Amino acid sequence: MTDNSRHEQDSDLHELQTRFQDYITGKSEDFEKDIISTKDALAEHRLGAYYNAYRIRLIDCLATDFAVLHKELGEEGFELMILEYLKLYPSQHPSVRWVGQHMVEFLQHSERPDKSFLSELAAFEWTQGLCFDAADSKQIFMLEDMAQVPPESWPDLTFTFHPSLRWLDLYWNAAPYWAALENNEQQHPKKAHHELPTRWLMWRKGTNPNWRSLDVAEAWAIEAAFSGSNFAELCEGLLEWIGADSVAITAAGFLKQWITDEIIVSVQTAN
Amino acid sequence: MSSQPQKPFLGFGLGLRTEHYQEILDQQPKEIDWLEIISENYMIEGGKPLYFLDKIRQDYPMVMHGVSMSIGSTDPLNFDYLKQLKALINRVEPKWFSDHLCWTGVDHKNMHDLLPLPYTDAAVNHIANRISQVQDFLGRQMLIENLSSYITYTADAMSEWEFLTAVSEKADCNILLDVNNIYVSSFNHHFDPLEYLQGVPADRVWQHHLAGHQNTGNLIIDTHDEPIIDPVWELYEKTAELLGSVSTMIERDGNIPPLVDVIAELNRAREIASPFYAAENHD
Numbered sequence: 001m002t003d004n005s006r007h008e009q010d011s012d013l014h015e016l017q018t019r020f021q022d023y024i025t026g027k028s029e030d031f032e033k034d035i036i037s038t039k040d041a042l043a044e045h046r047l048g049a050y051y052n053a054y055r056i057r058l059i060d061c062l063a064t065d066f067a068v069l070h071k072e073l074g075e076e077g078f079e080l081m082i083l084e085y086l087k088l089y090p091s092q093h094p095s096v097r098w099v100g101q102h103m104v105e106f107l108q109h110s111e112r113p114d115k116s117f118l119s120e121l122a123a124f125e126w127t128q129g130l131c132f133d134a135a136d137s138k139q140i141f142m143l144e145d146m147a148q149v150p151p152e153s154w155p156d157l158t159f160t161f162h163p164s165l166r167w168l169d170l171y172w173n174a175a176p177y178w179a180a181l182e183n184n185e186q187q188h189p190k191k192a193h194h195e196l197p198t199r200w201l202m203w204r205k206g207t208n209p210n211w212r213s214l215d216v217a218e219a220w221a222i223e224a225a226f227s228g229s230n231f232a233e234l235c236e237g238l239l240e241w242i243g244a245d246s247v248a249i250t251a252a253g254f255l256k257q258w259i260t261d262e263i264i265v266s267v268q269t270a271n
Numbered sequence: 272m273s274s275q276p277q278k279p280f281l282g283f284g285l286g287l288r289t290e291h292y293q294e295i296l297d298q299q300p301k302e303i304d305w306l307e308i309i310s311e312n313y314m315i316e317g318g319k320p321l322y323f324l325d326k327i328r329q330d331y332p333m334v335m336h337g338v339s340m341s342i343g344s345t346d347p348l349n350f351d352y353l354k355q356l357k358a359l360i361n362r363v364e365p366k367w368f369s370d371h372l373c374w375t376g377v378d379h380k381n382m383h384d385l386l387p388l389p390y391t392d393a394a395v396n397h398i399a400n401r402i403s404q405v406q407d408f409l410g411r412q413m414l415i416e417n418l419s420s421y422i423t424y425t426a427d428a429m430s431e432w433e434f435l436t437a438v439s440e441k442a443d444c445n446i447l448l449d450v451n452n453i454y455v456s457s458f459n460h461h462f463d464p465l466e467y468l469q470g471v472p473a474d475r476v477w478q479h480h481l482a483g484h485q486n487t488g489n490l491i492i493d494t495h496d497e498p499i500i501d502p503v504w505e506l507y508e509k510t511a512e513l514l515g516s517v518s519t520m521i522e523r524d525g526n527i528p529p530l531v532d533v534i535a536e537l538n539r540a541r542e543i544a545s546p547f548y549a550a551e552n553h554d
Contacts, residue, residue: 013393014377017374017377017386020386021377034424034425036423038461041489041490046459050384054382091380091383093381094375094381095339133318134316164318
């Protein structure tokens with residue numbers, strides 16, 4: 001059944017549901033006339049159970065998904081922000097898991113003076129969630145697997161990465177700031193903005209989200225490798241930052257680290 | 272209406288919650304006969320929830336309980352959702368799956384709440400038709416659960432139990448009868464819960480939920496964050512007497528206590544219902 005072909009008998013139900021939903025979202029109070037008041041509880045009071053539950057449930061959910069943003073803004077500040085968020089981005093997904101998917105965009109376009117920092121903090125938290133329940137991989141490529149690769153195959157090697165792998169380029173120190181608040185450290189770093197971004201690699205190792213920062217050479221290398229560049233092309237590209245005499249050993253070092261991080265699931269040779 | 276298959280009895284179960292994953296996996300408590308999972312929590316691609324689900328599934332029979340089918344909505348059925356549900360059913364191989372006799376949103380929005388329907392013939396037809404579509408798509412019968420509700424529509428033309436019965440019979444689906452929800456709604460709407468129990472088709476009631484709630488004075492709110500209160504236990508005893516052997520589980524969704532506390536509630540359910548069930552089997 002399409003939206004335009006609802007049976008006539010459903011149209012009354014559709015109108016009723018629209019009025020109910022408009023009441024819950026605060027758009028209209030027309031729905032009160034559809035509800036029976038009793039001596040002990042007026043329609044307005046009864047409907048308040050739904051009006052309040054909608055807000056409480058989604059605030060609680062988003063306070064879990066954005067636990068550090070919640071700490072940063074405080075109870076009242078967070079609640080006010082979420083109420084604004086829900087007006088602009090009402091949930092359209094069956095699962096409450098995705099209610100917060102527009103939070104970064106919402107913060108970026110808000111009028112808040114600290115929107116740049118907060119949106120990066122939110123991006124860092126949301127991306128951890130994406131890593132948390134991203135697809136599994138049936139295999140992980142280990143260092144002992146690498147030992148089986150003949151040296152003559154190395155230049156042509158390409159890499160397949162774990163489905164949970166993500167990266168974020170952040171101008172603020174949102175990641176160490178997040179860690180300090182998450183760990184309830186007495187002192188957390190002052191918010192600091194940098195002229196150039198730092199790339200933060202994020203992935204799931206086992207069942208737990210992991211993350212670390214990359215220097216500019218590794219930041220380039222991981223993106224190139226992810227896009228399909230082979231080992232020889234990585235070495236060639238890294239010459240922009242690394243001397244020719246040590247570029248191969250540096251690239252091999254990156255590769256060893258990626259394998260230790262368990263972000264490579266397989267390697268492919270030219271043949 | 273097709274003839275009903277023999278009602279399976281799984282015993283006494285718990286809702287599987289994150290806080291209890293490791294303990295259940297490590298200790299495999301014998302008091303738990305089966306587990307119910309919230310379907311949407313596992314309609315994801317991978318990671319920790321699915322890791323524990325697969326491990327624990329090896330030790331316990333499971334049923335699946337959804338909160339997002341929105342079977343009563345006037346939006347089109349969400350077949351992307353149903354495809355994901357089908358994939359999870361294939362993974363878990365549950366004894367059955369259930370969702371609520373409610374709607375959760377309209378015009379492609381989702382309130383993430385279990386919103387009640389008007390008890391009208393038009394609503395019965397609308398919902399029964401959609402349940403039939405879902406059962407056809409998934410190739411199996413579903414269970415539909417009664418809600419806790421806080422409102423009565425001026426449009427209502429029948430009682431809640433007449434509505435639940437009409438939908439289940441027209442759609443040929445089974446019923447997850449939540450005893451706490453009957454208690455909550457009977458308080459909020461001033462009806463006799465025994466009349467409710469006597470009004471539902473016993474052969475279609477395949478599962479019970481038991482849970483706690485919060486009494487705000489003039490309304491009881493279904494919160495699942497408190498222990499089950501004595502009047503609900505008493506109603507459960509009456510339910511066991513009237514409806515016979517029905518797989519029963521404890522639902523706890525907030526303020527999650529240690530596993531041992533929930534198992535204590537489960538044992539109480541077992542103590543209350545078992546004499547009736549034993550007598551029934553003896554007969």
